[in-house]
Amino acid sequence: MSVLIIEDNVSLATLISMYLSGEGIENEVVHNGFEGMARLNEREYDVLLTDIRLPKISGTEIFEKAKTLYPDMPVIIMTAFGNIPDAVKAMRDGAYDYITKPFENDDLLKTIKKAIEVSSIRKENSRLKQYMKDVNTPRMAGHSPAYLAMIKLADTVAPTDAPVLITGESGTGKELTARYIHGKSRRADKQFIAVNCAAIPEQLFESELFGHKKGAFTGADRDFKGRIAEAEGGTLFLDEIGEMPITVQVKLLRFLQESEIQPVGAGLPVKVNTRVIAATNKDLKSMSEKGTFREDLYYRLNVFPVEVPQLSRRREDIAELVELFSKKYGSKVTFSAEALSKLENAQWKGNIRELENTVYRICILKGQGVVAGEDVPTEASGDFAYSMNMVLPEDGLDLEEMEKTIIARALIKFGGNKSRTAKYLNIPRHVLLYRLEKYDME
Ligand SMILES: Nc1ncnc2c1ncn2[C@@H]1O[C@H](COP(=O)(O)OP(=O)(O)OP(=O)(O)O)[C@@H](O)[C@H]1O
Ligand SMILES: [Mg+2]
Known part of the structure; x- marks a missing residue:
C-alpha cells in the first residue's frame, strides 16, 4: 500500500508525508511535476495525491498521464480555495476526489483511506475481469499461415463493436472463432449467447430474438426479454444465419442499424447494446442474389468477413x-x-x-x-x-520417386491401360512410355 504525493510546497508536503507515515500509510514525496511523471512511469501507486497548480508540468497533465497509465488508480486533487473550478473539471474527467487547502488532517486521512479501499476494489475487479476473459477465451490450436492469418484478423476485429460474419465449411471451428472474438473483446466479462437459427420454428423466431410482452400472442403467459436483450453488453452469436426467415432478417437489420429492439406486443422500442457475430457455411452472397437472403443485411454483416480455412x-x-x-x-x-x-x-x-x-x-x-x-x-x-493438398515433409522429398509412385498408381487405377493413364496424367502417350522406360517400370 503506497501513496505518491506531488506537492511543490515543501513544508506542506513534508507535513502530509509525516502524518500519513504516522498513520501507517507508506508514501513517497516529490516536489514537482517532472519527478512526479518519472515516478509514475516507474510504477503504479495505490493512490495519487497531487497538487493541481505545479510549476512546469501541471497537476492536470499529471492526472491525464496517470489516467492512461493506470486507469484503476484513484487520483485525489489538492487545490487552493480559489481553484475549485480546476478540481471540478478534474472530477468530471474521472479524478476520484479533491480536497481544498488548507485541510484538516482528519479529512485528508479519511479521503485517502477511502481511496485506498476503492483502489483495492478496482484492482480486484480488474483481476476478475481478466480471469473471466481468460476462461472465456478458447485456445485456438494451429500455427499454419492460413490459420494464423485468420486469427490475426479475428484479433483485429475483436475490440471493435462491429458485426462479424464468420464463414467456413462445416466443422472448421466457426463457433470456436466466435467465442474467441468475444473473449478478446471488451465484452469478455459479459454474456456470450449462442442461437442456432436452424433450430427455431419460424413463428417463434421474432419473439426468441426480440422478446415479447405477456399476452402478445397465445402462449405468451409472461414477459420474455429475448436473446438480444439477454446478451446486453455482451455478444449474440447467430449460428447458421442463412436459415433466418426473411421477415426476421428485416428486423435484425433494423437492430444492427439503430441498436434498438421492439419486443412483440411492446409499444416502445428499447435500446440494447449487444454485438452480433453471425456464422454460416452457406454462400450468403449468392443467396442474396437469388433473393433468399436480404442483400442489405448481407452487406451489413459482411463488414468484417472472417473465413475459417478448411x-x-x-x-x-x-x-x-x-x-x-x-x-x-x-x-x-x-x-x-x-x-x-x-x-x-x-x-x-x-x-x-x-x-x-x-x-x-x-x-x-x-x-x-x-x-x-x-x-x-x-x-x-x-x-x-x-490429394493435391498433401503436406510437404520437413526434410525434403524425391520428386522422381513421387513421379514414379503417381505413375504406378495411375497405371493400377486404369488396369495397365497406357492411353487412359496418359490422358489421366495429362501427358502425351509417348511421354508416358518414355518415363516408363526411364524409370524401368515395365
Ligand atoms: N483451432 C482449434 N483448436 C482446437 N479445437 C478446435 C479448433 N477449431 C475447432 N475446434 C474444435 O472443433 C470442433 C468443431 O468446431 P465448431 O463447432 O466451432 O465448428 P463449426 O464451424 O461451428 O461447425 P458447424 O458448421 O458444424 O457448426 C469443436 O469441438 C471445436 O472445439
Ligand atoms: Mg457451428
Missing part, C-alpha cells in the same frame, strides 16, 4: 490438433509417424470436428501404446496421389 488447407496444423485432442481425452496413446502422416493426408471433408472424432475413436480403440498406420481408419486417409 482443414485440408492447413494440414500443418493436424499434428498439433491430434496431440491436443488425444490429451483432451486423457488418452495414453502416442501416434507413430506413419499414423500421423496418414492423418495429415486424409481428406477431412468434416474438418476439425471429423478429425476430433477420429482421434477420439482411435484413442478408445487403442487404449494405450503406439498408434500404427493401420490403426488409422482408411476412410480417414485419402490417397496422397489424389
Whole structure:
C-alpha cells in the first residue's frame, strides 16, 4: 500500500508525508511535476495525491498521464480555495476526489483511506475481469499461415463493436472463432449467447430474438426479454444465419442499424447494446442474389468477413490438433509417424470436428501404446496421389520417386491401360512410355 504525493510546497508536503507515515500509510514525496511523471512511469501507486497548480508540468497533465497509465488508480486533487473550478473539471474527467487547502488532517486521512479501499476494489475487479476473459477465451490450436492469418484478423476485429460474419465449411471451428472474438473483446466479462437459427420454428423466431410482452400472442403467459436483450453488453452469436426467415432478417437489420429492439406486443422500442457475430457455411452472397437472403443485411454483416480455412488447407496444423485432442481425452496413446502422416493426408471433408472424432475413436480403440498406420481408419486417409493438398515433409522429398509412385498408381487405377493413364496424367502417350522406360517400370 503506497501513496505518491506531488506537492511543490515543501513544508506542506513534508507535513502530509509525516502524518500519513504516522498513520501507517507508506508514501513517497516529490516536489514537482517532472519527478512526479518519472515516478509514475516507474510504477503504479495505490493512490495519487497531487497538487493541481505545479510549476512546469501541471497537476492536470499529471492526472491525464496517470489516467492512461493506470486507469484503476484513484487520483485525489489538492487545490487552493480559489481553484475549485480546476478540481471540478478534474472530477468530471474521472479524478476520484479533491480536497481544498488548507485541510484538516482528519479529512485528508479519511479521503485517502477511502481511496485506498476503492483502489483495492478496482484492482480486484480488474483481476476478475481478466480471469473471466481468460476462461472465456478458447485456445485456438494451429500455427499454419492460413490459420494464423485468420486469427490475426479475428484479433483485429475483436475490440471493435462491429458485426462479424464468420464463414467456413462445416466443422472448421466457426463457433470456436466466435467465442474467441468475444473473449478478446471488451465484452469478455459479459454474456456470450449462442442461437442456432436452424433450430427455431419460424413463428417463434421474432419473439426468441426480440422478446415479447405477456399476452402478445397465445402462449405468451409472461414477459420474455429475448436473446438480444439477454446478451446486453455482451455478444449474440447467430449460428447458421442463412436459415433466418426473411421477415426476421428485416428486423435484425433494423437492430444492427439503430441498436434498438421492439419486443412483440411492446409499444416502445428499447435500446440494447449487444454485438452480433453471425456464422454460416452457406454462400450468403449468392443467396442474396437469388433473393433468399436480404442483400442489405448481407452487406451489413459482411463488414468484417472472417473465413475459417478448411482443414485440408492447413494440414500443418493436424499434428498439433491430434496431440491436443488425444490429451483432451486423457488418452495414453502416442501416434507413430506413419499414423500421423496418414492423418495429415486424409481428406477431412468434416474438418476439425471429423478429425476430433477420429482421434477420439482411435484413442478408445487403442487404449494405450503406439498408434500404427493401420490403426488409422482408411476412410480417414485419402490417397496422397489424389490429394493435391498433401503436406510437404520437413526434410525434403524425391520428386522422381513421387513421379514414379503417381505413375504406378495411375497405371493400377486404369488396369495397365497406357492411353487412359496418359490422358489421366495429362501427358502425351509417348511421354508416358518414355518415363516408363526411364524409370524401368515395365
Ligand atoms: N483451432 C482449434 N483448436 C482446437 N479445437 C478446435 C479448433 N477449431 C475447432 N475446434 C474444435 O472443433 C470442433 C468443431 O468446431 P465448431 O463447432 O466451432 O465448428 P463449426 O464451424 O461451428 O461447425 P458447424 O458448421 O458444424 O457448426 C469443436 O469441438 C471445436 O472445439
Ligand atoms: Mg457451428
